[in-house]
Amino acid sequence: MKKIFALISLALLLAMTLVTGVSADSHTAKVRIVHASPDAPAVDVYVNGDAALENVPFKADSGYLDLPAGTHDVEVFATGTAYEEGAGVLRADLAIEAGKAYTVAAANTVDALEFVVAEDSMEVTEGKTKIRVGHLSPDAPAVDVGLIGGDAVFSGAEFPGITDYTELDAGTYDLEIRLPDGTQVLPLEGTELAADTVYSVFAVNTVDAIEVLALVDYEAAGSPDGMPTTGLGTPSQEQTPWLLIGATLALFAAGGLVWRRRFQE
Amino acid sequence: MLGLLGVLAGCQEAEDEVSVRSENVGFAAEQTEKVEVEVNVKAAVPAPAGNPINASARTGIKPESLKIPAIGVNTSVQHLGTTENGEMAVPDDIDEVSWFSPGYQPGQNGRAVIAGHVDGIDGPAVFWDLSELQPGDEITVEGEGRQLIYKVHTMESVPLDEADVPNIFGYSSSPELVLITCSGTYDFSRGTREERLVVYASYVGE
Numbered sequence: 001m002k003k004i005f006a007l008i009s010l011a012l013l014l015a016m017t018l019v020t021g022v023s024a025d026s027h028t029a030k031v032r033i034v035h036a037s038p039d040a041p042a043v044d045v046y047v048n049g050d051a052a053l054e055n056v057p058f059k060a061d062s063g064y065l066d067l068p069a070g071t072h073d074v075e076v077f078a079t080g081t082a083y084e085e086g087a088g089v090l091r092a093d094l095a096i097e098a099g100k101a102y103t104v105a106a107a108n109t110v111d112a113l114e115f116v117v118a119e120d121s122m123e124v125t126e127g128k129t130k131i132r133v134g135h136l137s138p139d140a141p142a143v144d145v146g147l148i149g150g151d152a153v154f155s156g157a158e159f160p161g162i163t164d165y166t167e168l169d170a171g172t173y174d175l176e177i178r179l180p181d182g183t184q185v186l187p188l189e190g191t192e193l194a195a196d197t198v199y200s201v202f203a204v205n206t207v208d209a210i211e212v213l214a215l216v217d218y219e220a221a222g223s224p225d226g227m228p229t230t231g232l233g234t235p236s237q238e239q240t241p242w243l244l245i246g247a248t249l250a251l252f253a254a255g256g257l258v259w260r261r262r263f264q265e
Numbered sequence: 266m267l268g269l270l271g272v273l274a275g276c277q278e279a280e281d282e283v284s285v286r287s288e289n290v291g292f293a294a295e296q297t298e299k300v301e302v303e304v305n306v307k308a309a310v311p312a313p314a315g316n317p318i319n320a321s322a323r324t325g326i327k328p329e330s331l332k333i334p335a336i337g338v339n340t341s342v343q344h345l346g347t348t349e350n351g352e353m354a355v356p357d358d359i360d361e362v363s364w365f366s367p368g369y370q371p372g373q374n375g376r377a378v379i380a381g382h383v384d385g386i387d388g389p390a391v392f393w394d395l396s397e398l399q400p401g402d403e404i405t406v407e408g409e410g411r412q413l414i415y416k417v418h419t420m421e422s423v424p425l426d427e428a429d430v431p432n433i434f435g436y437s438s439s440p441e442l443v444l445i446t447c448s449g450t451y452d453f454s455r456g457t458r459e460e461r462l463v464v465y466a467s468y469v470g471e
Binding site for chain 1: 281282283284316317318319320321322346347350351352353354355359363365367368369373374375380381382383384385386387388390392425428430431433434435436437438439445446447450451453456457458461
């Protein structure tokens with residue numbers, strides 16, 4: 001089995017509060033919601049009382065949604081439950097700043113559900129790779145993530161937490177999640193970390209079934225300084241004044257010649 | 266002589282068709298209704314079955330052809346970067362389009378940008394009818410043995426000075442396709458049209 005991702009179609013209801021279209025301008029922030037509670041059912045997410053996401057299963061992420069900057073009331077319901085303000089399984093005010101990006105994970109077991117919020121990086125040094133890890137496995141101990149037989153890249157990651165980013169040279173790494181005493185929890189051999197790419201790697205599920213949810217936060221690419229010049233034609237309408245002026249001048253010149261000849265006669 | 270001037274003045278009413286056609290264009294598809302969105306969900310697979318980090322990024326293609334059946338476009342795609350003054354470069358051939366190759370690849374997360382001329386010196390060019398596109402129209406980009414299908418969702422005609430270039434060529438957490446051509450009235454002092462028609466389409470499958 002080569003591909004361990006299954007594409008599951010999910011009904012996404014973009015609420016009125018979400019910014020539609022492509023105007024991701026200076027007044028919006030990007031928010032990505034992740035279901036990281038191993039025993040919670042699929043959920044519906046309401047933003048300011050409007051349905052924003054429906055039927056989000058465990059280990060699914062919404063991708064980045066554009067939301068106006070400010071404070072939003074985010075409330076989570078088990079899918080199928082009718083919305084009633086304050087009756088959800090989890091509710092919090094989410095304060096977001098314009099131009100920034102966030103991951104909002106619903107974590108812990110369903111009886112102790114909590115939001116884990118982190119600001120995401122939308123930049124990376126050219127040619128480098130950037131990575132952070134999140135410990136979202138409610139019953140797992142603190143772990144390190146490091147090279148097999150080598151140094152730790154991240155030390156002492158604890159539930160529920162998301163580390164800062166670390167920039168590395170792009171390349172392939174034999175990584176593992178391990179206990180501080182060196183006992184391997186999960187091998188991640190042959191991890192290919194691409195240049196110009198920012199990753200979040202979250203350890204999810206309970207410790208006896210621990211697994212990794214890997215998300216790409218950002219990929220950098222080139223941008224020009226200006227829009228293309230995509231028309232070679234010059235409209236006749238705009239040429240007319242020049243024709244008009246030219247023709248008029250020619251007429252006056254011709255007229256002048258006539259008059260001059262008359263005077264000379 | 267007055268009669269002759271009158272005839273010349275009459276010429277002024279000849280329509281600049283590109284300008285007329287790109288007047289009042291633009292839409293953003295209603296997104297208050299349910300739309301199906303693909304979400305990556307990790308299947309319950311025992312840990313060592315594969316490295317999920319390696320599967321986290323979408324791979325793109327270097328595009329070879331572009332098809333837009335709704336407006337009869339079927340053309341090959343050049344790979345170009347920037348001109349000397351830093352603008353996105355476009356083909357000399359008015360029947361071909363160009364992909365901004367230093368930017369995002371079609372199929373990769375982010376906005377892949379393809380530009381084409383609206384007109385040539387003697388008449389319509391490849392993107393002459395771009396302003397006729399409607400929400401939901403399909404666009405197909407082919408390359409490297411893959412065929413990517415997009416659906417149009419937004420169109421806007423933006424004044425050159427207000428175009429948010431880093432955003433138009435920027436990152437998005439799903440694959441997007443952006444088509445650009447010229448629109449608006451002709452600005453003789455700048456030697457180009459005053460606006461750019463920008464069409465956004467979302468990746469829907471292969």
